[in-house]
Amino acid sequence: MDRVPANYFKKLVNTADICEVRVDVGRNTFRLLGFYDKGELLLLTNAFQKKTQQTPPAEIRLAEERKADYIKRRSDHG
Numbered sequence: 001m002d003r004v005p006a007n008y009f010k011k012l013v014n015t016a017d018i019c020e021v022r023v024d025v026g027r028n029t030f031r032l033l034g035f036y037d038k039g040e041l042l043l044l045t046n047a048f049q050k051k052t053q054q055t056p057p058a059e060i061r062l063a064e065e066r067k068a069d070y071i072k073r074r075s076d077h078g
Contacts, residue, residue: 012055016064020055031055033063043070 008022012033019042021032033055034044045066048059 012060015060016067018060018063018067022050031059033059035063035067037070037074043067 010020012018012020017035018033019035021034021044023030023032029050030047031050032044032047034042036042045063046059048056
């Protein structure tokens with residue numbers, strides 16, 4: 001399997017294993033945040049248009065909250 005270049009897909013440091021996917025559409029750049037479930041399935045939690053180098057902390061928090069909710073619901077249902 002080919003590797004995706006780091007400028008399009010990377011794990012964010014100092015997060016709860018949140019990954020960032022970069023998508024360029026014309027002159028616009030979008031970021032999708034998500035996480036791996038059991039190392040196999042990438043679940044995307046939220047997306048935003050990125051206009052600065054730094055990923056907004058509020059977007060990271062949202063991804064982490066949605067990850068925690070997903071894990072809780074998954075464990076509640078077996």
